[in-house]
Each structure stands twice: as C-alpha cells, then as structure tokens.
Amino acid sequence: MGLSKKESFSARQNQLADLARALAHPARIAILEYLSKQNACICGDIVDQLPLSQATVSQHLAALKQAGLIRGNIEGASISYCINAKAWNEAKELLSHFLVTIKQCC
Amino acid sequence: MGLSKKESFSARQNQLADLARALAHPARIAILEYLSKQNACICGDIVDQLPLSQATVSQHLAALKQAGLIRGNIEGASISYCINAKAWNEAKELLSHFLVTIKQCC
C-alpha cells in the first residue's frame, strides 16, 4: 500500500536511511557545500546561490534542519545557518562506519 | 512543478545525491548488510531475510542494481547477488570525501 515499514528495521538501519535521505537531493548537497565553504555562519543568501525559488530552498533547509545536520540562528531580521557540528560528526561517523563495514565477496 | 531540476546542479552533486538516494531506505541498507555478511556470493534468499514481499524486495534490488552497487549473476534457476566491488569502492570514496570536506564553522 505504500507507506514505509520502518518499524520492521533496526533503529540504526533507519538512522542510516534517514541520513542518506537527507543527502539525497543535489540542492541539499549544494547547500551543505555552500555552508561549508563560508568559514563563518553569516549565511542568509543561500537562495541566490541556487536555481530554485525561495520557498523551495526553505523547504530543503527545513529537511536538513529536521535531519539535525544544520542549525539556524536568528540574526536580526535574517537567519544565519550553519552546519551542526555535533550532529554532523555523528552522522559522518555513522555513515563512514557503514561504508567501511560493507565488504565485498568476489 | 515537481520534477527535480537535476540539470542545474553539477555532475558530482547529482552523483552524490543519487548514491545517497540508493541508501535512503532501511530495506536497502539491510540488503547491503546481508550481502556483506555472507562471505560468498551464494545469495538468493534475501526475501526470507526481510519483512517485505518478493515483489518489493525485487524492486529494492533493482534500485541497488541501477545505482551500480550490486550485481546479479545468473546461477542456474536462481540469481546470486553480490556487492559490486569496484562501484562500491568508488561510491565509498565519493561519499567519504564529501563527508570529510564539509567543515563546521562554529
């Protein structure tokens, strides 16, 4: 019928899948790369960097925020986004570990 | 309105997103882990390992195959799946590199 059977899988498997899903759009990859390139958190012009409408970018930002990968700090009238260091490191650890443990047989 | 604007992003960004998308379901994570756990390629009973119908598992296998992450070798009446070593290593490299290059600012 269509809805994911998440409850049938382990918490870790779901965590990995959720993380991968957060990265599963080129716009979100681009957003993370842009935030990373700025070495300060003075970012509020992400919309100008992407070929997408303000509403759509906001939606992608919300997806990254929900995954915990970025934070948004209110900075006057605008919002300064940045990578959530702690969550990012955890995500990196989780994914890296998964990537390494998958072994080939032939 | 609704279809991804893939062409507006770099090939690498799309490659990363496609790879992440292939991993963006717990069933596919579980399949990869199961294939990895078997140290030979005698795999054809993935359906029994998952709480999903044969048709659905086949669909997930097709997704992993399309992403290049697994191969299926015809082995008599059944099919023996295994991790595609070369493609997996490339994917691992691509993703690991991305994970490492994203830097936090605060």
Place this chain on the structure above:
DNA sequence: AACAAATATCGTAATATTACGATATAATCT
C-alpha cells in the same frame, strides 16, 4: 505606526517512491 526585507508556511500540482498481488519469464526437475 507604516514600510521594507528575510524567512517560513500554506495550498496545490506534478512526479516519485513504496508496497503488494497477479502474472510473466526462465531454468531445473520429474
């Protein structure tokens, strides 16, 4: 207070994903 700027949310349309039963296909066995 009125206005402008930045961002989020709503409503909605198009498309994609997930899931499964039914059926097709292909190989092996009797």
Place this chain on the structure above:
DNA sequence: AGATTATATCGTAATATTACGATATTTGTT
C-alpha cells in the same frame, strides 16, 4: 512435455517529495 522454483515485471493504490506562487510572520528601518 508438464510441474516446480526463482526472479522480474505489470498494474495499481497509498504516500512522499519536489517545486512554486501566494501569503503569513518576524524583525529592522524610516
């Protein structure tokens, strides 16, 4: 050849994602 087994594909329903215009919200400015 006919039956059996393994896997893929089709059809379809439910749900999720992507995209954007319009509108709401929040904050700073005049």
